[in-house]
Every structure is written in structure tokens, then in C-alpha cells.
Amino acid sequence: MTTTAPPSRRPRRSGVSPSLRRYGAALKSPRGLVGIIVILVLALLSVSAPLLFPDGYDVQSSESLLAPSFTHLFGTDELGRDIFVRSLYGLRTDFSIIVVAVPVSMILGTILGLIGALSRVAGTIVQRVLDIILGFPGLVLGICIVLVVGPGWVSLVIAITISGLPAFGRLARAALMSQMQREYVTAAETLGVSRLTVLGRHILPNAIDPILVQGAVFVVQAIFIEAALSIVGLGIQPPQPSLGALLNVGTRFINQAPTYILGPTVLLLLLALAFSLLADALNETVNRK
Template sequence: MSELPPRLRKTEKSTVPSTHAVRTIEGLQRRLTPNATLRRYLAGFRSPRGMSGLIVLALLAALALLAPLIFPDGYDQQSANSLAGPSLAHAFGTDDLGRDLLVRTIYGLRTDFTIILVAVPLSMVLGTTLGLIGALSRLAGSLVQRLLDIILGFPGIVLGICIALIMGAGWGALVVAITIGGLPFFGRQARAALLEQMNREYVIAARALGIRKGTILVRHILPNSIDPILVSGALFVVVAIFIESGLSIIGLGIQPPEPSLGSLLNVGMRFIEQAPMYILGPTIVLILLAMSFSLISDALNETVNRK
């Protein structure tokens, strides 16, 4: 007892942290280093599902990133050969203006990646922050949960339609719709992880040591809650892909002539009988993109459960 601060020696016996609890806090800080966490996640990709998802995603990302180098003429190069079938020159055929559908699909994939890489991390950070507010104030946490319940009452497509009508169709409306639509997804996950961690021995010991709530939240609760949040993030990417596609299909997403996977499907539905590949090509790429993130989510979930 001599090594404890004087104010702790005067507290009741039940509130004095045990030596084991204090060591638990120190041990968690040592084990939850960024390098150890990264190695644990990378180990999850050694499974067949993780490797498959990572390979497919890497190929799609490479095509999207290198699109300006592979197809320097751009995605709006027109020709007189409209609605042509698949050939060696045009693997997916051409559209109604004679533009190469494979080129437009890859540039559309590039557009989808930019939306995902902005909207999903932003939604994850904001949603997690809102979900963890309850650790600082019970009243604020309850108010935030009611707000998330209201957002949850709107399906993603309906919410996206409302935002697109207010902001105007386009890239910005898609990012805002996906960001807001994901807040309940991450906020509820963070809230559940918070409630699970609040009664753990290391949190109780940290409180008894007089550590501030903010410090406990950032240094102890958040690192131990990050696993399910990351798994949810990989899973929500699939939802974001279909929100973009759904809004673009009904004409409230990316606007022509800029391509996206959803906008290609929107136009392709008019010519499905003359040129089936107008629909089939972007659909295959869309399924591969969603499948890769789904496999990665499964691999991360398996790693977390094994831990």
C-alpha cells in the first residue's frame, strides 16, 4: 500500500485497485501497440478468404489507380461503332455513343473508389466518436443514441434521395449520404463496445487511480473497442457500394458523361436487348468489388474472434 498515492490510501478497501489490476493496465498498454495490432490484422489475411479478398481488391484498385496510364485517351472517346458486341478491341463492347465500355467501367470503378475512400472512413470516425460520447456524459450519450435512431429510421436509398434533392445529384451528395447513413452503423457498434468495456477490471482500476475520463476513453477503452469497429467498417463498404449504385441507377448519383458503376447500369438498362454487356460488364465488376470487401470483413472477423 505504500506505493499508492495518499488519496487512495484513505479510500475504502473496495475501491483500492489491486496490484493485478494496475499490472493489467500496464500490460494492455504494452500489448496494444500499433505494430502488434497491425501484425495481428495482417495474420488474418493468411486465410483463404482473406487472401482471395485481398488479391481481388488489389487487382481492382490497381486498375482504377492506373486507368489514366492504361487508357490515356480517357473515358469519353467516341466512335461510329455504337452498341457493338464484345471483341478483341472492345472487351465489353461499346455504348450508344461508340465509347469503349471496358474503359468506362474501369474509370467508373475509379470514381467508386474515391467515394468509398472518403465517405466510409469519415463515417467511421464520426460514428465512433458519437458512440463513445456516452463515456464522458450519460445525458449526451442518450441524446446521441436518439439521433442515431432517427437516422436509422431512413433506409440508405431514401436518405440518399433526400440529400440529393437538397444538395443536387453528384459526387458530393453521394459522399454525404453514405457518411450520414453509416453513423448509426458505427455509433451503435462503438456504444456496444463501450458498455462492454466500462465494467472491465482495467477501467475500474484506472478510475480508482484518478485517471481522467477522457484519458481512459482514448488510451484504454478505444483501443480495446477498435476490433469490431474495423470489421464493421469493411462490411459497411459493401453497403456504401450499393448505396452509390442505387442512387446512380435512379439518376441521383454521378452524372454523365462522368462514369460510375451505377450510372453505367442506369444508361445500360435502356439498351439491355441490343447490348447485354452494357449491363453485364459493370455488374461483374460491381460484384467483384463487393465480394472482395465481404471476404476481407470475414477474415478480420475471424481474426478478432480467434483473439
């Protein structure tokens, strides 16, 4: 008598895509975990600022330039306003700039980088324009935009968006040039598949990983562009707070109140460090792939 072995069970495939599994592994790494926790805590504080302090960030008192205490964690400013409250609202302003400017820069830069797949001439022209933008440091570019648009939230978003275009455009262009030489792209074009379909199905997925890593890196750059422009008085204008605007005012009173800029500086560095850790974790995962 012969016996047949029971059919072996095939392992179940997870419904999660490989890209999402990689990103999940990056967030579970020590650096990624610390970075995302700090970002979530700071974001929660900024979002909850109107609930925690419903009176707003411009409540004045006679207790000016006080040192940090249990009553005023970061002390008070020259008008007796609580610097901790203003720092949380300033953090809220910084997050609003990041959330708008960085994704817009990523999308526009990627589109500009992939234009070469549709027209070689247009792609060459776009790359020359991106090279010109790359020749301007972020601060100089921001100053030029502020002179045209005027200081404020809108000019900061425009400056950050434009300054990020070359990096995202070059990454998308590099993915385009490497994938267009592959045999499966040539085969798809031979079969009559449109360029847009090739871009969406083959080229863009291969560019997503480095673009996301660059996005996390660019957030750090955006934070310091906002701080630099606000410190020189070309960013957020008083009485609206931002971390850079608080540092701008604090430097004027550094002799009377040396701890004035301590709180905003710590929040600014924590925010930059958290996104740097997240970028390192994502970059390590992409390179491992």
C-alpha cells in the first residue's frame, strides 16, 4: 500500500505591501522609534495649545523677563507673556509651515523631475532651471521671495517649497534615467504601453523610497530656513509667534534675561533632531533593500 503525503500548506502572504513593511521596520528601529515619538509628542502639544491655553499667546502681565519657574516653565518675555505658551503656539506655526511646504515641494519636484519622460527638451529645460535654484542658498532665496511677496507665513511656505525642488527633481530624474534603460521598460514601449503608464507603474515606485527619505531630511532644512528668516525679521511677524520669531526677540534681551531663548531653542533642536533620526532610520532601511 502506498500513502500520499498531505499537501504542504503554502505560507500566507501578508496583505501589507513590501514598501509599507520596510517603513514599519524603520519606525520600529531605535532611531526611528525615538524620532517618531518625539515628533508625535511635539505635534500633540502644538495641536493642543488652544485647548491647554484658551486665552491665547498674547496675554500680557506686569511680570516681565522672569526666569523659568513652576509658574512659567520658560519664563516670561518683555511684555510679561508666558514664553512656554508662546513656544507651543510657535511650534504650531512651524508645524503648519512644514505640513504644507514639504509635501508640495515633494510633489512638484517629483513631477518636474519626471517631465523628461514625456519630452526630452522639456526635461533638459527643467533641469537647467533647477540648477539655477540650486545655486541660491535657502536663506538667500527666502530673502529674495520676501522682498517680492512680503514677510509672513505665505512667503516662508513659498521659499521652502522652491528651495526643495532641486533635490526632489534630481532624485526623480535619476530614477527616470536608470529605469528607462531597463529591458522591461523597452518591452512595454514596444508593446505600445503609454509613457504615463510606464511612469506610474514602473518608474515612480522605484523613486518613492529615496524621495521619502529626502522629504524627512528636507524637513530639517525647512525648520532652519524658517528659523533663519524669522531671526532676521523676514519670517513670522509679531505678535504671532514662531520658534524663530521668539529667538529673534530673545536675542535683544540676552543680557537682561539669558534664559529667554532657552525654551524655544530646546524645542527647535528637538524638532530638528527628531526628523533627523527619522530620516536616518528610513535611509538605513532603503539602503538595506
